[in-house]
Amino acid sequence: MKYQYNTKEELEAFISSHWNEVNDYLDQNMMSLPTPIYSSVDIRESKTKFAPVDMNIYPAGFNNLCLMDLDYSSRVFKETIHSQFSQLEVKKIGIIPESHTKNLFYLDHLAFLQKSLSDSGFEVYFIGLDEELFAEESALTLMSHSKFQIEIYKGQIKEGVLWAGEHKLDLAILNNDQSNPLNVEWDILKTPVVPTPRIGWFRRQKNEHFKIYSEVVADFSNKFSINPDLLMAKFETIEGVDFSKKEGLEELGQKVDQLISTLPEKSKVFVKASQGTYGMGISVVGSGKEIIEMNRKNRDKMNIGKNKIKFTSVIIQEGVDSMLKYDDMAAEVAIYLVGGKSVGGFVRANSSKDAQENLNSRGMVFKKYCISEIKQDNDFQAKEAVYSVIARLSTMAGAIEIKNVL
Numbered sequence: 001m002k003y004q005y006n007t008k009e010e011l012e013a014f015i016s017s018h019w020n021e022v023n024d025y026l027d028q029n030m031m032s033l034p035t036p037i038y039s040s041v042d043i044r045e046s047k048t049k050f051a052p053v054d055m056n057i058y059p060a061g062f063n064n065l066c067l068m069d070l071d072y073s074s075r076v077f078k079e080t081i082h083s084q085f086s087q088l089e090v091k092k093i094g095i096i097p098e099s100h101t102k103n104l105f106y107l108d109h110l111a112f113l114q115k116s117l118s119d120s121g122f123e124v125y126f127i128g129l130d131e132e133l134f135a136e137e138s139a140l141t142l143m144s145h146s147k148f149q150i151e152i153y154k155g156q157i158k159e160g161v162l163w164a165g166e167h168k169l170d171l172a173i174l175n176n177d178q179s180n181p182l183n184v185e186w187d188i189l190k191t192p193v194v195p196t197p198r199i200g201w202f203r204r205q206k207n208e209h210f211k212i213y214s215e216v217v218a219d220f221s222n223k224f225s226i227n228p229d230l231l232m233a234k235f236e237t238i239e240g241v242d243f244s245k246k247e248g249l250e251e252l253g254q255k256v257d258q259l260i261s262t263l264p265e266k267s268k269v270f271v272k273a274s275q276g277t278y279g280m281g282i283s284v285v286g287s288g289k290e291i292i293e294m295n296r297k298n299r300d301k302m303n304i305g306k307n308k309i310k311f312t313s314v315i316i317q318e319g320v321d322s323m324l325k326y327d328d329m330a331a332e333v334a335i336y337l338v339g340g341k342s343v344g345g346f347v348r349a350n351s352s353k354d355a356q357e358n359l360n361s362r363g364m365v366f367k368k369y370c371i372s373e374i375k376q377d378n379d380f381q382a383k384e385a386v387y388s389v390i391a392r393l394s395t396m397a398g399a400i401e402i403k404n405v406l
Contacts, residue, residue: 004225008048011230015385018224025223026340026392033399034406035340036195037080037173041391042348042360043333044233044320050386051233051320052394053270053332054360055209057195057402058177060098061346061366062116063108063146065336068372069344070116073336078120080339085171085192093117094127094162094169096193097152098176101133107144113175125164127155127172129182139165160190177201179275198405205274206315207237213397220393231390233318234259237274241314243294243303252314253288259316260287268319268356273302273311281311282358284319322355326367330355333369335391340399342388345369 005014015022040059041052065073081090095117097110110126117124133140133152140152153164162169172193176182178200186197214232221228236255241248252271259269271291273281281302285291294302303311324331329349335342352363371384 001222003221003227005230006227008050008230011050011226012383012386014224014226015389019385022224022389023392025220026389026396030340030392030396030399033396034196034402035399036395036402037077037084037339038195039337039340039391039395039398041335041337041394043335043387043390044322045324045333045383046321047323049230049232049320050390051231051318052213052390053233053317053320054206055213055394055398056177057199057204057398058175059336060106060109060175061334062112062336063105064334064346064366064368065112065344066368066370066372068370069336070112071119072372073116073338073343074119076338076341076343077117080341081120081122081171084194084339088170088192090122090170092123092125092164092167092169092171094125094155094164094172094191096127096129096155096172096174096176096182099128099130099133099180101140101142101152104143104145107142107150108146108148110150110175111144111146111148117173123167125167125169126150126152127162127164127169128152129155129176129184131183157184157189160188162189162191196402196406199402201275203405204401205313206272207274207313209397209401210235210315210317211237212400213394216393216397216400231393233320234262235318236316238314238316239312241312243299243311246299249292249294252316253292255288255316256285256291257288259318263318267321270317270319270358271302272315272317274313274315275311282361284357319356322359325349329365330357330359331367332359333387335387337391337395340392340395342371342391344371345387345391 005011036057040056042054044051044053114124134154138154142150156163162172181202217228217231236259268284268286271283322330322332326347326349329351331347331349335345346369347367348359350359350364
């Protein structure tokens, strides 16, 4: 098929000049989907394309948003909750966090997520549904990295309703990716829980997400005559790999070489565990031979992830050579969304990695990326507009994943 927009520069110019039309299309398509209440999307930008490389349905990192973006997120949370739960009178909201409460930066994130929702006009409480968090006490009081006090109530379910201490909750927001499923009978709950607990990493697969994303991009590209290669990384998938027993590595190596043969010279690919999270289960290689001859240490890294998930499904993804720099470090962008609308983001940079490597790893730093400020000064600059559209397309793919599960 011949496309009208075939280069990155043409794509940027098109999205900037057709901003309202593009977003109307996204709004219309998301309207009929169970769009997650919040999400985040990691985006790489090379000299020739943009590509989402990860999409989180239970995002951490609200502490990395600038305050103007956080203020904007409050307004969008209010609109989204009133729109999605118009039949309810939502006043009290519970946030169900991860169980790793010793991560002080994660506690910072919780504090800022609570602030965003509180500034929307809701009463917001943290509730732990992991019994192991609590001994005899009915609440935990913790101090975050930035010295915010976080109080987590032991969540109770009474006649199907969630309670935080003496507070009856109207809505619960799940912020636990459930790589280790919470021991909760979700079916008996009358209190709505969003995003659905049925899409955690115990079930979710990157393979499925990027397959759906490629279909979403195909429809979008046909609608606006855009070359879809400008909006995504090429990928292959493989099932039944066992890194500890070296099973399936020959076939994986062959698929790595097949994908590399379609890419420019000296390209690398990301070999990712399909259920990996927190930047775990990722290797960057330049040939199938590197996979087949992988040493024990690297095979162990690819074998088991967060909460001892055993990796057996793998996605091989084109390594998008990041052209972004921050303080001379290779960098990538993370965009945050509420109700499928982009509300802000940050730049992730890493001094110990180059532009072809995994930046979501030891050595990374975060720079606040104030999209609200950019909008004020120069409405919809090309880059920010494109990042927003790609993040929305990726979140639409996430909404279709949720629809398929439900």
